[in-house]
Amino acid sequence: MIKHLLTLIWNQRNGNVWIFLELLLVTAMLWVMADSLLVDTYTYRQPIGVDTQHTYLLSFGLTDDVTEMDIERNNQATQDLLQLIGNLRQCSEVEAVCLSKIATPYTYNRGWSGLMPVEDTASASYAYRVRYVDLEYFRVFKVRDKEGRPLYDQVLKNPGEVVLSETLDEIFFPEGSGRTQREVKWGPKSTESMKVSAVSAPLKEMDFDTYQPTYYYVWRTEQDFLDEVAENDIRFYNCLFRMKKDYSQQEMEAFLQQESERLQVGNVYVSSVKPISEYRADMLKPRLDNQKKKIAMVGFMLVNIFFGIVGTFWLRTQSRRAEIGLRAAVGASKAQLRRELFLEGLFLLALTLPFLLIFLINMLYLDMPDTYRLAYTWWRFLITLSVSYLLMGGMIYLGIRIPANKITRMNPAETLHYE
Secondary structure: OHHHHHHHHHHOHHHHHHHHHHHHHHHHHHHHHHHHHHHHHHHHHOOOOOOOOOEEEEEEEEOOOOOOOOHHHHHHHHHHHHHHHHHHHOOOOEEEEEEEEOOOOOOOOOOEEEEEEOOOOOOOOEEEEEEEEEOOHHHHOOOEEOOOOEHHHHHHHOOOOEEEEHHHHHHHOOOOOOOOOOEEEOOOOOOOEEEEEEEEOOOOOOOOOOOOOEEEEEEOOHHHHHHHHOOOOHHHOEEEEEEOOOOOHHHHHHHHHHOOOOOEEOOEEEEEEEEHHHHHHHHHHHHHHHHHHHHHHHHHHHHHHHHHHHHHHHHHHHOOHHHHHHHHHOOOOHHHHHHHHHHHHHHHHHOOHHHHHHHHHHHHHOOOOOOOOOOOOHHHHHHHHHHHHHHHHHHHHHHHHHHHHHHHOOOHHHHHOOO
16 A cells, blocks of 8 residues: 555656645644644643732832831831731731732742852852742742642741742752751852751742742741841832632722721831732733734634645645546545545655654754743654644645545546546
8 A cells, every 4th residue: 555655646746746845844834833832831821839819919108208227217117017917917808918028929029049058069159039928928829838738837847947949949959858957058158057948839930931940038937027127128028918708909999998097007008909910910911912913823824724735635636536537437436535545645744754853853953942941852742743743634634535525426437538
């Protein structure tokens, strides 16, 4: 059968060369589009490591101006903020409240700082994403450890100031978990070591991003937070909280109005409350718009490819009516004729595989596919290649099946006059 198909393809090589080049070009285009959509879809569906449902960012203002140099007034504002947070925790509708710095999800409020294992003898440390948080942060965002357990419980029972993400833990301690008596330091010249309290699930900034090495620096007590704020402006810090159920904008405004007396303490007052879901929508809008444009472009390309491939094989099959009629006249069955035509088209498509593999190898060599967000593995290769060839096979099938059905239904004597 294979020898027979090769003979047929070779005998019609003048026309098949152009069809082969068309199939090779279109399959390569399909692979590029399938690979790009796979990377976007896979990264988008991976959890970011925090649960932002029912969470809000509380913005507070100061009735009097406070600067970093005004230490006494800054300390008083800090005490007022802590009392305000205490009042918020007492509200029956509130589940958890926390303080943080450069740790609010879906915002550009981010920071990086050096960190390295104590036993590392390198002359320099790398900067990693850092989030300064208190213990309640893990309850507000329902952060999990690498085994899927509530991270709050693990940090509470294990001493230590630092929580590593699983990604950073694998970099620092590839031979084992960072929760077992491991220590880190700020840099090679640092004499202060810090214990690793726990390892969180992998963390990323946004849905379309990849996981990045991250660590939490945890304020375990109120005094830890006071020591931190003593050298900084109180306005650098954020108050985040989780409600027990989802609140509409009107319901949240009613709640703030109801608790207005408790939400102003001394020099500090609540200026606004915004759900994290709105920050997420604002941050993802440009990426989602680009994704919609990409999907629309892919859809447009698929329509053009569909009509191009189907039309090519339709005309190719139509032009062979005389041959089909002659073979039907000498005893070939309709099913056999359709099967051979389809196998011939598939075999012509299969001949593009070695050349497509050369194209893929060159693309990988030039680092053209997105391997930063998703490593190029065998499963990624097989999925994108299978999707490309299945789509092509389906188009070839339609391009052959419909005209072949019409031809095989004709009387053999009627089609012989073409010969």
